[in-house]
Amino acid sequence: MSVTEPNETLTQQEPDARAWLALAVLTVPIFMVAIDMSVLFLALPSIAADLAPTATQQLWTLHIGDLLSASLVLTAGTLADRIGPRRLLAIGMIAYGSFSLLAAFSPNAETLILARGLIGIAAVTVAPATMVLLRHAFPTDRQFATAVAVFMAAFSGGAAFGPPIGGVLLEHFSWGAIFLANVPVSILVLAAMPLLPAIGTGKGGPIDLLSVGLSLAAIALLVYGLQEMAAAGFAWSYALMIATAVLIGAVFVRRQLKLSEPMFDMRLFANPGFAAALTMLLLFLMALGACYMQFAQYLQSVLGFSPLEAGVLLTIPAALQVASTVLAPRLLDWMRPATAIAGGAVLALAGAIIVLVGMSLPREVASVVLVLGESITSVGGGPIFALSAGIIIASAPVNRTGAASGAQEVAGSLGNALGLAVGGSLAVIVYQASLTVGPDAREAIESVGRAVALAQTLPGAEGRALLQAARHAFTDATCTVYLYAIVLYLGFIAVTLGGLRNVRLDNAPAG
Numbered sequence: 203m204s205v206t207e208p209n210e211t212l213t214q215q216e217p218d219a220r221a222w223l224a225l226a227v228l229t230v231p232i233f234m235v236a237i238d239m240s241v242l243f244l245a246l247p248s249i250a251a252d253l254a255p256t257a258t259q260q261l262w263t264l265h266i267g268d269l270l271s272a273s274l275v276l277t278a279g280t281l282a283d284r285i286g287p288r289r290l291l292a293i294g295m296i297a298y299g300s301f302s303l304l305a306a307f308s309p310n311a312e313t314l315i316l317a318r319g320l321i322g323i324a325a326v327t328v329a330p331a332t333m334v335l336l337r338h339a340f341p342t343d344r345q346f347a348t349a350v351a352v353f354m355a356a357f358s359g360g361a362a363f364g365p366p367i368g369g370v371l372l373e374h375f376s377w378g379a380i381f382l383a384n385v386p387v388s389i390l391v392l393a394a395m396p397l398l399p400a401i402g403t404g405k406g407g408p409i410d411l412l413s414v415g416l417s418l419a420a421i422a423l424l425v426y427g428l429q430e431m432a433a434a435g436f437a438w439s440y441a442l443m444i445a446t447a448v449l450i451g452a453v454f455v456r457r458q459l460k461l462s463e464p465m466f467d468m469r470l471f472a473n474p475g476f477a478a479a480l481t482m483l484l485l486f487l488m489a490l491g492a493c494y495m496q497f498a499q500y501l502q503s504v505l506g507f508s509p510l511e512a513g514v515l516l517t518i519p520a521a522l523q524v525a526s527t528v529l530a531p532r533l534l535d536w537m538r539p540a541t542a543i544a545g546g547a548v549l550a551l552a553g554a555i556i557v558l559v560g561m562s563l564p565r566e567v568a569s570v571v572l573v574l575g576e577s578i579t580s581v582g583g584g585p586i587f588a589l590s591a592g593i594i595i596a597s598a599p600v601n602r603t604g605a606a607s608g609a610q611e612v613a614g615s616l617g618n619a620l621g622l623a624v625g626g627s628l629a630v631i632v633y634q635a636s637l638t639v640g641p642d643a644r645e646a647i648e649s650v651g652r653a654v655a656l657a658q659t660l661p662g663a664e665g666r667a668l669l670q671a672a673r674h675a676f677t678d679a680t681c682t683v684y685l686y687a688i689v690l691y692l693g694f695i696a697v698t699l700g701g702l703r704n705v706r707l708d709n710a711p712a713g
Contacts, residue, residue, distance in 0.1 A: 220397070221339040225349050227394045228332045229356035231295065234387045235325045236360025239268065241368030241380050248377040255311035262315050267322025272615035273422040274323060277414050279330040279608025280465050283601055284409065287334035288398050291391075294327030299388030306378035317381075326611075333595050333607035338399045346596060348531040351588035355527040358587075362520030366513075413465035416454040421612060423447035428619040431627065466605055476597035476606070478701025479590045480613045482543065485694045486550070486586050487617025489687035490579075492625020493554065496680045497576060503650040504673045504680075505565055505572075515573055519580035526584025531592075533585055539593060540702035542585045544695050549582025551691040554684050561677050593702070628686055629679040636675035650676040 242264060250260065282290050301324055305317035332353060340346040371379045424447035431440040458464040471477045501512040533542040556575030560568050591610060598606035633650065653672030657665040 221349075221399075224335065224339045224398050225352060227391065227397055228335060229353060230387060230394075231291070231298075231328045231391050232332065232353060233356045233360040234298075234384055235328055236357045237364035237367060238321070238325070238380075238384070239361060239364065241364040245368065245372060245377040245380050248372060249314070252377065253308070253311045253314060255314075259311040259315060263311070263318055266315055266319040267325065268615075269422060269426055270319050270322040271326045272425050272612065273418045274326045275330070275611040275615070276417045276421070276466050276605070276608040277409070278326045279604040279606070279611075280409055281327075282330040282334045282604030282607070286401055287331040287604065288395060288401060290327050291331035291335070291398075292395055294324050294331065295388045295391045297324035297327075299385045302381040302384035302388070306381035308378075329611055330604040330607040334401065334603045335398055337595060337600060337603045338401055344531065344534060347534065347589060347592035350592045350595065351527050351529075351531050351584075354587045354591055355524045358520065358527055359524045362517055362524065366517070410457075410461060410463075410465050413454065413457055413461070416450055416457065417465065420447045420451040420454055421615070423450070425615055425619045428616075428623040431623045466608070467602055470598055470602060470606060470609065473597045474701055475593050476609075478697055479593040479597070480609060481697050481701065482586070482694055483590050483594070483610065483613045484617040484620075485690050485697065486547070486583070486590075487614055488621040488624065489550070489554075489690040489694075490583065491618040491621025492628075492683050493557075493579075493621075493687050495622060495625065496629055496683045497557070497572070499650065500561070500676065500680050501569070501572070503654055504676055505569055507569070515569070516576075518573055519577040522577050523580035523583050523587075526581045527588045528584075530585035530588035534589075538702075539589050540698055543589050543702065544698045546582040546585040547691050547695045547698060550579045550586070551582075551688060551695075553577070553579030553582065554688050554691065558681055558684050561681060625683045625686060629683050632682045633675045633679040636678045637671055 249255065249263070255263065278290070298321060301317050301320040305314055305321060308314035308317055333350075336349045336353065337346060340349045368380055371383065423443050427440045427443035427447065431437065431444075455468060458466050458468050498512060498516065501507045501515060507515065530542065530546075533545075537545075553575045556578060557572055558575075560571030560575055563571055594610045595603055595606050637653070650672050653668060657669035657672065659665070660668060
């Protein structure tokens with residue numbers, strides 16, 4: 203079956219040059235948002251020297267924007283459907299530029315944290331508004347899949363090349379420059395608004411504020427609890443936070459089922475393609491998030507690369523994923539979506555196995571094999587991200603496009619958070635169980651970073667022994683995480699072949 207709903211009201215015609223121009227405009231804000239997600243890590247030392255934030259304030263500076271963005275994404279999706287996507291995007295860009303200006307000139311850590319939170323709220327408008335606009339600019343499923351692929355590639359490109367761009371800015375200017383750069387970009391997008399499709403305001407009553415509060419509380423508690431558990435290990439306070447989030451989420455679902463005009467239409471899950479694609483995205487990001495965290499640390503702590511060298515190596519798989527994402531819709535000329543997406547998962551699985559093999563090889567060749575494995579996984583991720591996103595949005599009625607995009611963003615945030623929490627917990631358990639140290643090196647148990655730093659302060663043979671033991675333990679931990687990812691990839695393939703076997707995008711081959 204096609205994912206297009208029978209009550210679809212879009213005109214089935216080929217997009218013109220204006221549609222492609224609109225796509226070009228819409229890649230700009232998502233590229234900017236993606237850069238902001240990755241560039242702050244580089245700026246943190248300069249911010250710390252200037253504003254002297256506490257360790258807790260540094261963590262809030264890094265994560266508050268992402269936390270608020272994930273918490274409000276369902277609300278933003280509903281707003282895109284209710285008030286119109288162009289208006290929502292314009293509001294978002296005005297807010298994004300204004301709050302970036304506030305961040306750039308923050309006189310203290312508290313102001314910067316506030317500005318980062320407001321930037322996160324503004325950023326949440328981009329994806330739902332863009333998806334609604336693209337749905338109207340590219341009315342056929344196949345053309346829409348191509349547009350989504352370009353949009354996803356812009357996001358991946360921003361995340362991958364954010365650190366190099368940020369490095370150039372920080373080399374010549376103060377840390378505020380990374381925020382000031384957002385101001386002209388926001389103005390540029392606002393000036394280009396007339397190029398975007400003019401879509402009328404959606405129908406429906408006022409947004410249920412209780413539903414907004416329930417969704418915000420449930421997602422915020424769940425994402426925060428999972429992230430903190432990944433960073434600090436299991437604690438009953440975090441477990442209680444997660445359990446409370448699940449309970450509030452159940453109340454939210456119950457309320458949506460009772461409302462005549464729900465904030466989020468639960469009937470979207472009745473479409474098997476929508477439900478399967480969301481599940482696939484969750485599983486894939488659970489695997490990817492856990493592996494990426496371990497892989498970046500492995501390059502530095504075990505193979506001994508500097509942060510800059512590791513960053514350069516990581517741009518290789520990132521660039522390949524961008525190219526793979528853009529080209530993914532071409533696969534539909536020869537195969538069904540389920541086959542293309544499952545093929546991507548097989549590549550991801552093969553890449554994970556190659557990484558496992560690479561960790562047993564000498565350092566001289568290990569880095570080449572490891573980057574090869576990660577690159578193969580990244581190439582496999584292209585069709586998964588591009589086509590699953592296309593299926594999720596195209597499975598929903600046109601007047602629920604924003605809501606469907608919100609559900610996709612929630613699945614992505616939860617998948618990444620779950621990956622970090624479960625993968626991080628597994629890594630800590632295995633690392634601590636594998637590392638045996640004397641009473642003078644107890645702090646090496648806390649993390650491999652602590653172990654490496656401590657080894658450098660100990661006498662020759664003792665330091666080398668601790669370093670070798672820590673690297674061996676961290677290798678065991680990383681292997682465990684990749685085995686966990688392999689299990690998830692196998693589950694992903696099963697869900698894809700089962701849940702999407704009858705799903706087709708228009709003009710896809712029947713066989």
